[in-house]
Amino acid sequence: MTNWTIADLEYWNAQIQAKVEEFELDCYVQEFEVCDQNAMLGYMAYHGMPAHYPHWSFGKSYEQTKTMYDYGVQGLPYEMVINSDPCLAYLMRDNSLCLQILTIAHVYGHNDFFKNNFTFTSATRASETLSNFKVRAQRVRSYIEDPSIGDEQVELFLDAAHALSYNRSRNQAIKKLDHAGQRQRLIEMALPAPNEWAHLSQPQPIEMPDLQRIPLEPDPDILLFIRDHNPELAGWQRDILTIVDDEARYFIPQIETKIMNEGWASFWHHKIMTSIGLPPDIHMEFLVRHNQVVCPHPGGLNPYHVGYVLWHDIEQRFGGADTKEGRAKMFEVRESDRDVAFLRRFLTEEMCRELDLFSWRSRGEHLVVDAVADEEHWQEIRNTLLRQIGTEAMPTIKIKDADHKSSRGLYCVHEHDGRDLDIGNAEKTLNHLRTLWGGRVFLETKLKGKPAILSDGPDGFDAKLMV
Structure with a gap:
């Protein structure tokens, strides 16, 4: 039995909106859906989306979370909010009035961050989020229902695509040159600078790059490269690679800004909640809930805690609490940084x-x-x-050379940063890569400081140190 009505939520939402405007947060139109625990479990399995294509991994996630919730091992999140325009968030029906108000205030912080941070604005169009997920779901279901394809083929192909989905460009504000642009850039890099020609007493041989190689430069967008360069893929397979890459593009900004985003929402929910005149009983519960959200985790890292503390420090160092200068700096950082830059700077x-x-x-x-x-x-x-936050925790693998008809197959390179690949995971990755490419695949890396080549082909997985 809840201690609130919809009218209560509407009243406190209006109070919070007034503070959002006063604090000059810039948000999309905000919508809330009140749901029960079963609906919330379903939304969690589908990453918050009201529509998603079917896949066994979502069902597995639902059953795991439901079992842990039913046995009291795990609770459900206070809030779940989608980067969309209008911005959609879910409220658990069984939560107390205090927790609903806190969640609403927290959501407006996320909403402002979604609308203004460059990692989101450069990667997605929030106005198209919900419709895009719905359309993708319909396309995948049409392939499953097609008797010439069927659910088994679609599921196997999705398995491999999901496993490689984050092997793509991660800083999505950086635009990749097309083939012609890459050719021109490589030629310019090979030629001497104009002011160097005058110092050449006689013509000098110039080592030109191999402009026939595909790709011209190592390509991090693995799914898209395979989509565009594997001639044996069917149309539905190319479409699935596009779908999975599009969804990875949507989720990467959330991975890249976890500390900033959660800290920002926590900072503003605290400012809002302490300024809207909460009744004493709700205020006391709020203090308990807030401390539970932003408390440190012994032996681990609580992104809410780290982000909350750093945003407060930025406000203090660049003008002081509630000052125009401090807030201006916060808004500037909120717009321009992601977690790696945020932590490196502050x-x-x-x-x-x-x-x-x-x-x-x-x-x-x-x-x-x-x-x-x-x-x-x-x-x-x-x-x-x-090195452990966001996509920095994931190995960077790029396609260096490809020849689908040759036994050389697909040649990839791991950008080694001092951390060796886990061999078990590397074997699974190459197996998924081979499923998508349809031929032998190679991966250049280092193992214990020595160059190594990992491969997967008809005779299975192999790992060899290079002499």
Whole structure:
């Protein structure tokens, strides 16, 4: 039994909207849907979307979450909000009035971030989000229902595409040159600069790039490359690669801004909730709920906590609390940064200490502290963290050379950053890659400091160190 009515939610939503305007947040039109726990579990399985194509992984996610919820092992999220215009968010029917008000305030923070942060505005059109997901779902269902294709073929192809979906360009504000543009850039790189020609006493041989190779430059967009260069794919397979890549493009900004986004929403829900005149009983519950959201996680990293603390520090350092200068700096950073840049710029030595950050590593069966946030090691801790957030935690693999008719097959390169690939995961990745490419695949990497070639073909997986 809830202690609120729809009229209560409408009243407090109006109070929050007035504060949103007063604080000069810039939001899409906001819509809320009140749902029960079963509907929320379904939305969670479909990543918050009211429509999505069918796949076994979504059903597995639903059953896992439902089982853990039914046995009290896991709760449901306070809020779930979609980057769309209008912005859609869900409210759990069984939550208290305080939790509903807190969720509504938190959602407006996310809404403002979605509308203004460059990682979202450069990657998606919020006005088309819901319709695009619905149309994609219809296309996949049409392939499943087609007797010449069927659910088994679609599911197997989706398995491989899902596994490789985030092997794509991750900073989506950077636009990739087309084939002609790449050719021109490679030629310009090979030629001497104009002011160097005068110093050449006689013609010099110029080593020109191989302009026949495909791709001309290593290509990070694996699904799209296979879609465009594997002549044996059927039309429905090309469409599925497009669909899966489009959805990865939608979700990458959320992965890349988790700390900023959750910290921003937490900062503003606190500002709003402490300024709308909550009754004492609701205010007391709010303090408890807020502290649960932004408290540190011992031995781990709570993005709500880190983001909340850093946004407060930015406001204080660049003008002070509630000042025009402090807010202007916050809005500037909210628009221009993603988590890696955000932490590199604002996770200072002082903030590392305040957040009690440290790094650890395994030693046999034990965990040992590797570094603490002191004058000597705080940058080491920050750099370690930068390699573990967002897509930085995922290996970068690019297609370097491709010849579908040759035994050379598809040749990829791993941009090694000091972290070796997990061989088990590498084997699965190459197997999925071979499923999509239809021929032998190779991956150049390093293992224990030595160059290595991993491959997958008709005779199975192989890993060889290069002499």
